[in-house]
Amino acid sequence: MSKLKTVTSREGLQKTNGWKQFLALLGPGFITAATVIGPGSITVSSKSGALMEYTIVWALVAAAIFMSAYTVIAGKIGVLSSESLLSLVSRHYGRWLAVLIGVCVFLITGGFQTGNNIGVGLAFDAMFGGGIALWAFIFLVITLVFLWTSNNFYQMLEKIMMLMVILMIVAFVGNLFKITPDLGALASGLVPSTPKIWGLVVAISATSFSIAGAAGQAYMVQGKGWKLPDLRKSNASALIGITILCLLSLIIMITSAAVLAPKGITVDSAVDMAVQLEPLLGPLAKWLFLLGLFAASFSSFVANAVLGGMMLSDGFGWGRTLNDRSVKVLGSLLLILSTVVAAVLQVNPIQLIVVAQATTVLGAPLIAIVLLLLGNNKKVVGSHKNSLVTNMLAILATVWLIYLSYNQLTDFLK
Numbered sequence: 001m002s003k004l005k006t007v008t009s010r011e012g013l014q015k016t017n018g019w020k021q022f023l024a025l026l027g028p029g030f031i032t033a034a035t036v037i038g039p040g041s042i043t044v045s046s047k048s049g050a051l052m053e054y055t056i057v058w059a060l061v062a063a064a065i066f067m068s069a070y071t072v073i074a075g076k077i078g079v080l081s082s083e084s085l086l087s088l089v090s091r092h093y094g095r096w097l098a099v100l101i102g103v104c105v106f107l108i109t110g111g112f113q114t115g116n117n118i119g120v121g122l123a124f125d126a127m128f129g130g131g132i133a134l135w136a137f138i139f140l141v142i143t144l145v146f147l148w149t150s151n152n153f154y155q156m157l158e159k160i161m162m163l164m165v166i167l168m169i170v171a172f173v174g175n176l177f178k179i180t181p182d183l184g185a186l187a188s189g190l191v192p193s194t195p196k197i198w199g200l201v202v203a204i205s206a207t208s209f210s211i212a213g214a215a216g217q218a219y220m221v222q223g224k225g226w227k228l229p230d231l232r233k234s235n236a237s238a239l240i241g242i243t244i245l246c247l248l249s250l251i252i253m254i255t256s257a258a259v260l261a262p263k264g265i266t267v268d269s270a271v272d273m274a275v276q277l278e279p280l281l282g283p284l285a286k287w288l289f290l291l292g293l294f295a296a297s298f299s300s301f302v303a304n305a306v307l308g309g310m311m312l313s314d315g316f317g318w319g320r321t322l323n324d325r326s327v328k329v330l331g332s333l334l335l336i337l338s339t340v341v342a343a344v345l346q347v348n349p350i351q352l353i354v355v356a357q358a359t360t361v362l363g364a365p366l367i368a369i370v371l372l373l374l375g376n377n378k379k380v381v382g383s384h385k386n387s388l389v390t391n392m393l394a395i396l397a398t399v400w401l402i403y404l405s406y407n408q409l410t411d412f413l414k
Helices: 002-036 039-052 057-080 085-093 095-128 132-149 153-178 184-186 198-208 210-224 226-263 269-314 327-342 349-359 364-375 388-413
Strands: none
Touching: 039 095, 039 198, 039 269, 057 085, 057 095, 057 210, 057 226, 057 349, 057 364, 085 095, 085 210, 085 269, 085 364, 085 388, 095 132, 095 210, 095 269, 095 327, 095 364, 132 327, 132 364, 153 198, 153 226, 198 226, 198 388, 210 226, 210 269, 210 364, 226 269, 364 388
């Protein structure tokens, strides 16, 4: 009997350790996904499904493939080098380029952060009133306190991001069992076609393929202390995180197409988006959706601020870890500026989120090109250069980013 108990306890311990190892594996990928999953992803996916149903599913799938390729490249660079990403850029290509990339990432994450501020404000204004600006400033203060008082920042960030992402999955996946999507139309949406609203294609690409978020994987794996023996873990972490990100966006697009489009709801408020959960939750849909919107906003709120501050600081050579003072100062600056922009701009908040996400493609091609060069640089990755398939995907992704950036820039100049 004692032997049986010993075996049982060992099996239980192995299962517990296996679960902990699995969660540890997910850490960097979950943080990268949480950086990208925000109110922008939810809003753009909801609006796309409501207005164009399944016709731009192809753009989301392409974004997922491109994001995966670049996240794997960045993770590989992180585990194979003791230097940070922008330290490598500085040494091989010049400090000026490292600074320029740092500035680009800071501006890109600033675009995401503006959407995050609005998302937090939308959720709590719909629940309690008070206005978007009030709640944006309240959560600015909360996040600043969190940023400056945490001693072991990576571990705390990892746990919060995982919790928030899991909460969003629970909030949205259950609804799939209550709706009847048009599977034929969904399959047709995998074939690229000319979209009715090009701006939503740009926005869905920007929210699901964040080159800044992909670059951040290099810092996340170093934060875990992963080295060459952990390369496979880095790749698995990246692929799992991005798969979760894009499946969640796809689920929201499908539910919007199945629930919102037939009702003619064009998504002009957070409450409009909440209607998509009514088949499962009825009157509780509003509250659970708003909770999910808040979870998406706050997880991305923290991660984006840290990423923008970290890469700009590293670009200047001031510091690169999540606990460096320069990273916290610049992250705080990003938080404050984006909150002010979100509070000052008096336009439709849903439309502002879409525009903020679309602007993040500007500057992205430069980051993509540099990551591609580093991934093929023998002095950086040794014998672990990008495979032919990875390079082909990365080149296609870069061309796509250049095309999106060109179209976005021409729209701004009109």
